[in-house]
Amino acid sequence: MDIAQLIQTVAIYALPVLFAITVHEAAHGYAARYFGDNTAWMLGRVTLNPVKHIDPIGTIVMPLMLYFVTSGAFVFGYAKPVPVRFGNLRNPKRDMIWVALAGPGSNFAQALAWGIGLYLLQASGVEETFFVQMCNAGVLTNVVMFALNLFPLPPLDGGRVLVGLLPIKQAVLVSRIEPWGFFVVMGLIVTGFLSTFWMQPVMSISYGLLRLLLTPLAALTS
Numbered sequence: 001m002d003i004a005q006l007i008q009t010v011a012i013y014a015l016p017v018l019f020a021i022t023v024h025e026a027a028h029g030y031a032a033r034y035f036g037d038n039t040a041w042m043l044g045r046v047t048l049n050p051v052k053h054i055d056p057i058g059t060i061v062m063p064l065m066l067y068f069v070t071s072g073a074f075v076f077g078y079a080k081p082v083p084v085r086f087g088n089l090r091n092p093k094r095d096m097i098w099v100a101l102a103g104p105g106s107n108f109a110q111a112l113a114w115g116i117g118l119y120l121l122q123a124s125g126v127e128e129t130f131f132v133q134m135c136n137a138g139v140l141t142n143v144v145m146f147a148l149n150l151f152p153l154p155p156l157d158g159g160r161v162l163v164g165l166l167p168i169k170q171a172v173l174v175s176r177i178e179p180w181g182f183f184v185v186m187g188l189i190v191t192g193f194l195s196t197f198w199m200q201p202v203m204s205i206s207y208g209l210l211r212l213l214l215t216p217l218a219a220l221t222s
């Protein structure tokens with residue numbers, strides 16, 4: 001692995017990744033507070049301060065190590081999950097769906113914002129490669145987080161949405177997967193199953209929707 005290339009990649013992705021993680025977790029905490037649970041708020045987790053959400057191993061060490069070992073072919077990481085006491089929500093089964101969707105929703109909104117930034121750079125005549133690559137990295141990072149977190153398996157957000165949608169008996173069965181969910185997801189990633197049958201289709205749909213939403217701006221800046 002070329003160290004110079006690694007440093008350049010880290011510099012391009014650092015800001016988009018920090019924003020993606022920070023806003024994602026803060027969105028969970030804000031949604032939980034809105035629906036009746038102040039746990040994250042009282043612990044200072046409803047904040048845009050990335051230090052509050054960064055897990056030294058999951059956010060920094062693991063992604064860098066995997067990037068270096070696989071020459072950039074495989075990167076995975078995680079942040080400190082925002083604590084939510086679903087029993088405190090006004091309507092736990094319904095509201096947990098909105099709390100879970102707040103994180104991926106924030107990532108889609110950020111992907112759109114980075115896409116807008118890319119068009120604005122082009123309209124302003126800015127051709128600095130670094131900033132263009134950062135905008136592209138921002139779109140990619142957030143689309144990946146959006147798609148991955150929607151996978152319907154606890155402890156991912158999609159798993160919590162599934163638990164909220166299922167009848168009580170089935171919801172309890174699915175929720176029991178959570179202690180092993182991380183390892184199951186890692187296995188699905190390593191085998192390529194998640195990428196082929198979930199990430200690629202969902203990311204393709206996401207990019208298509210982003211292009212649709214950005215069409216008016218593209219027409220104005222062309």
